[in-house]
Amino acid sequence: MAxxxxxxxxxxxxxxxxxxxxxxRGMCGVLEPEQLVALAxxxxxxxxxxxxxxxxxxxxxxxxxxxxxxxxxLSKVLEDGRQQVVGLQFAPDFLGRxxxxxxxxxxxxxxxxxxxxxxxxxxxALITQNPALEHKLMQQTLRELDxxxxxxxxxxxxxxxxxxxxxxxxxxxxxxxxxxxxxxxRFELPLSRSDIGDFLGLTLETVSRQISxxxxxxxxxxxxxxxxxxxxxxxxxxxxx
Amino acid sequence: MAxxxxxxxxxxxxxxxxxxxxxxRGMCGVLEPEQLVALAxxxxxxxxxxxxxxxxxxxxxxxxxxxxxxxxxLSKVLEDGRQQVVGLQFAPDFLGRxxxxxxxxxxxxxxxxxxxxxxxxxxxALITQNPALEHKLMQQTLRELDxxxxxxxxxxxxxxxxxxxxxxxxxxxxxxxxxxxxxxxRFELPLSRSDIGDFLGLTLETVSRQISxxxxxxxxxxxxxxxxxxxxxxxxxxxxx
DNA sequence: CGTTTATTTGACGCGGTTCAATCAGTGTGG
DNA sequence: CCACACTGATTGAACCGCGTCAAATAAACG
Numbered sequence: 097m098a099x100x101x102x103x104x105x106x107x108x109x110x111x112x113x114x115x116x117x118x119x120x121r122g123m124c125g126v127l128e129p130e131q132l133v134a135l136a137x138x139x140x141x142x143x144x145x146x147x148x149x150x151x152x153x154x155x156x157x158x159x160x161x162x163x164x165x166x167x168x169x170l171s172k173v174l175e176d177g178r179q180q181v182v183g184l185q186f187a188p189d190f191l192g193r194x195x196x197x198x199x200x201x202x203x204x205x206x207x208x209x210x211x212x213x214x215x216x217x218x219x220x221a222l223i224t225q226n227p228a229l230e231h232k233l234m235q236q237t238l239r240e241l242d243x244x245x246x247x248x249x250x251x252x253x254x255x256x257x258x259x260x261x262x263x264x265x266x267x268x269x270x271x272x273x274x275x276x277x278x279x280x281x282r283f284e285l286p287l288s289r290s291d292i293g294d295f296l297g298l299t300l301e302t303v304s305r306q307i308s309x310x311x312x313x314x315x316x317x318x319x320x321x322x323x324x325x326x327x328x329x330x331x332x333x334x335x336x337x
Numbered sequence: 338m339a340x341x342x343x344x345x346x347x348x349x350x351x352x353x354x355x356x357x358x359x360x361x362r363g364m365c366g367v368l369e370p371e372q373l374v375a376l377a378x379x380x381x382x383x384x385x386x387x388x389x390x391x392x393x394x395x396x397x398x399x400x401x402x403x404x405x406x407x408x409x410x411l412s413k414v415l416e417d418g419r420q421q422v423v424g425l426q427f428a429p430d431f432l433g434r435x436x437x438x439x440x441x442x443x444x445x446x447x448x449x450x451x452x453x454x455x456x457x458x459x460x461x462a463l464i465t466q467n468p469a470l471e472h473k474l475m476q477q478t479l480r481e482l483d484x485x486x487x488x489x490x491x492x493x494x495x496x497x498x499x500x501x502x503x504x505x506x507x508x509x510x511x512x513x514x515x516x517x518x519x520x521x522x523r524f525e526l527p528l529s530r531s532d533i534g535d536f537l538g539l540t541l542e543t544v545s546r547q548i549s550x551x552x553x554x555x556x557x558x559x560x561x562x563x564x565x566x567x568x569x570x571x572x573x574x575x576x577x578x
Numbered sequence: 579c580g581t582t583t584a585t586t587t588g589a590c591g592c593g594g595t596t597c598a599a600t601c602a603g604t605g606t607g608g
Numbered sequence: 609c610c611a612c613a614c615t616g617a618t619t620g621a622a623c624c625g626c627g628t629c630a631a632a633t634a635a636a637c638g
Contacts, residue, residue, distance in 0.1 A: 172486065174578055178494040182486040193483075195476065200483055227468040234475050235436065241478060242434075242441055244485040245413065245423040251492040252538030253419040256594065289617060297493030302594055304618055320603085321617065337415055497626065530585065540627055545586055562585065562635070 110136035116212065118162040122188030123236070126228040138218040144205040151192070151203035159215050160192035166209030167286035170201045171294065181295035183240065184286070186270065190236055195220075206286045251297050258337035259296040260306040264316065264324065265332050277330040285322045310335075351377035357453065359403040363429030364477070367469040379459040385446045392433070392444035400456050401433035407450030408527035411442045412535065422536035424481065425527070427511065431477055436461075447527045492538050499578035500537040501547040505557065505565065506573050518571040526563045551576075 109119065109129075113136055118124045124132060141164070144150060150161075150168060163185050170183040182201060185191060191211065193199055223230045250262050268281040275281050285292075289300040289307075296303065310316045315332055317325045326332055350360065350370075354377055359365045365373060382405070385391060391402070391409060404426050411424040423442060426432060432452065434440055464471045491503050509522040516522050526533075530541040530548075537544065551557045556573055558566045567573055 170486075172490045174490065174494060176578070178578070180490040180493045182489045194479060196479070201486065227471065230468065230471060230475060234471060234478065237475065237478050237482060238435060238437070241482045241485060244482060244489065245411075245442065248423045248485065248489060248492055249413045249415065249421040251489055252421045252535075253415065294493075299595060300617080301596085301619085305594090308618070337417070337419070541585080542587085542628085543626060546626095549586070 112136050112139065112141060112212070116162070116164055116188070118164065118188035118190075118212065120188070122162055123190055123229060123232045124162070126232045127222075127226065131222060131226060135214065135218065135222060139212050139214045142211045142213050144209045144211070146205050146207050146209075148205045148209070149202065150205060150209070150211070151199050151201070153199055153202045155199050157193060157196055157199055157216060159213050160190065160194070160219050161211040161213045163187045163189045163191055164210040164212050167206040168209060169204045169206040169287070169291065171204065172201055179294045180297065181287075181291060183244065184295075190233060194233060194237075206291065254337045256296075256298055256302050256306050257309070258335060259298060260292075260303060260310070261315075261332055261335035262337070263292060263296055264310075264326065265329075265336055267324075268326050268329060268332070275329060277333065279329060280325060280327050281329060282323070282325045285324055353377050353380065353382060353453070357403070357405055357429070359405065359429035359431075359453065361429070363403055364431055364470060364473045365403070367473045368463075368467065372463060372467060376455065376459065376463060380453050380455045383452045383454050385450045385452070387446050387448050387450075389446045389450070390443065391446060391450070391452065392440050392442070394440055394443045396440050398434060398437055398440055398457055400454050401431065401435070401460050402452040402454045404428045404430045404432055405451040405453050408447040409450060410445045410447040410528070410532065412445065413442055420535045421538065422528075422532060424485065425536070431474060435474060435478075447532065495578045497537075497539055497543050497547050498550070499576060500539060501533075501544060501551070502556075502573055502576035503578070504533060504537055505551075505567065506570075506577055508565075509567050509570060509573070516570060518574065520570060521566060521568050522570060523564070523566045526565055 110133055113119050113124065113132060116122075116124065119132070124135070127135065142161075153172070164187055166187070168185040168189075168191060169181055170185065171179055171181045173179045184206070185203075191203060193201075223233070250259055254262065267283055267285070269275060271283045272281050287295065289303050292298075293300040293303045307316070307318065310332075311318055314327060315335070317327065319325075351374055354360050354365065354373060357363075357365065360373075365376070368376065383402075394413070405428055407428070409426040409430075409432060410422055411426065412420055412422045414420045425447070426444075432444060434442075464474070491500055495503060508524055508526070510516060512524045513522050528536065530544050533539075534541040534544045548557070548559065551573075552559055555568060556576070558568065560566075
């Protein structure tokens with residue numbers, strides 16, 4: 097019995113969690129080893145193609161998830177089809193509306209995505225028994241609120257030029273948080289021109305025109321429509337308004 | 338000693354808290370009686386004129402507050418002065434960025450406002466000793482995130498007409514959550530035309546024109562620039578896009 | 579009542595949408 | 609291997625919703 101408990105304490109991190117970023121920077125970092133083991137038993141990994149719908153608007157909330165790889169797009173649509181992307185989530189973000197009745201957004205895989213899916217009941221039970229977990233999720237929620245409010249400024253008050261620059265700057269600093277302002281950054285766009293438009297409140301044509309303009313100015317270089325290289329991050333930042 | 342503890346348990350609600358909505362619908366509702374007493378000792382009431390700055394952007398976070406009366410406007414500004422209102426807070430909302438280093442928004446009194454101010458350390462200590470309090474604040478944060486995302490749709494994808502209708506609908510349902518769709522609602526605008534414009538990502542002239550149009554159509558009536566009566570809520574809702 | 583500030587209304591121009599054509603990249607079948 | 613279709617991106621031209629500038633009107637205040 098004592099040996100068994102010791103075994104549990106000393107047991108290695110579950111196979112599923114070995115290479116998972118959520119254990120380091122995400123919510124799983126606050127779990128006790130035995131909680132991690134217990135949680136891992138309730139979860140499963142799920143892979144989705146780009147474009148797959150992960151969460152449907154106005155559906156019951158049955159499970160939550162951690163993003164292990166890829167980019168997830170959160171969006172809302174009006175009855176007539178107009179769409180607005182209200183958030184992007186990267187590993188190791190937590191996915192899902194905690195304590196809600198039904199989902200208020202649609203979540204789609206923007207790229208190929210790997211999720212660690214956890215049933216609603218399992219996570220909520222763990223939250224009540226470990227306040228540190230709720231605290232960690234609170235921190236992410238507060239960060240998402242900050243990001244949403246930053247984006248409201250972009251949506252409400254910036255020009256098309258500034259919106260596109262802000263979007264590129266957002267991706268650049270996100271994929272390389274330590275990027276110096278003088279350095280050049282290289283990354284792949286996780287969204288199509290149409291999705292970028294839906295994120296920025298623009299049409300895809302306007303997005304394309306502004307990207308072309310940035311290219312003509314030498315601020316960015318684009319290969320294969322998706323590979324972006326930002327020559328001078330400071331120059332880009334100056335265009336963000 | 339036992340008598341003293343009994344006294345504390347049975348003691349009436351602190352004077353300060355008697356008529357406070359935060360005790361019923363806000364965060365103070367989850368506090369144990371003695372926690373409420375202890376918290377009340379650390380807090381003070383503060384009254385502010387309309388227009389007063391309650392929280393400055395990029396300032397140290399020294400205290401949090403509950404809105405007891407009035408409306409608080411959260412906004413962000415770009416270097417060149419363009420402004421975006423990113424949130425409105427009503428009693429008994431919690432005010433302030435929990436666990437942050439510095440404030441990322443400016444908070445201004447939109448109307449005359451009464452706050453219950455609590456020092457940062459006092460609240461954060463209470464949070465660590467009472468997980469229910471963090472849970473309650475988590476619920477509000479999640480609700481604010483939902484609202485921010487709803488508003489992103491309005492900012493990014495709606496026309497001026499739909500934006501103004503959405504704003505009026507927001508106020509109407511907020512001041513009377515039980516309002517029937519067929520009923521008429523009456524309220525006072527907490528914001529000037531200019532502030533409404535900053536909330537909607539429009540100019541004050543456009544806001545004014547759209548309000549005039551709604552008035553010509555008989556959807557609303559306006560007295561003294563601020564008193565609004567919505568004849569048919571369903572009609573207004575249909576204009577929200 | 580005069581002054582000041584907030585709101586309304588009008589005229590005009592521009593930024594971004596709409597509609598349409600072209601181009602580039604990719605996969606498919608002959 | 610090439611022709612073809614198909615999807616996504618770019619570019620152009622015309623239009624229009626909203627911003628800008630300016631003036632008139634209404635409300636608030638001493």
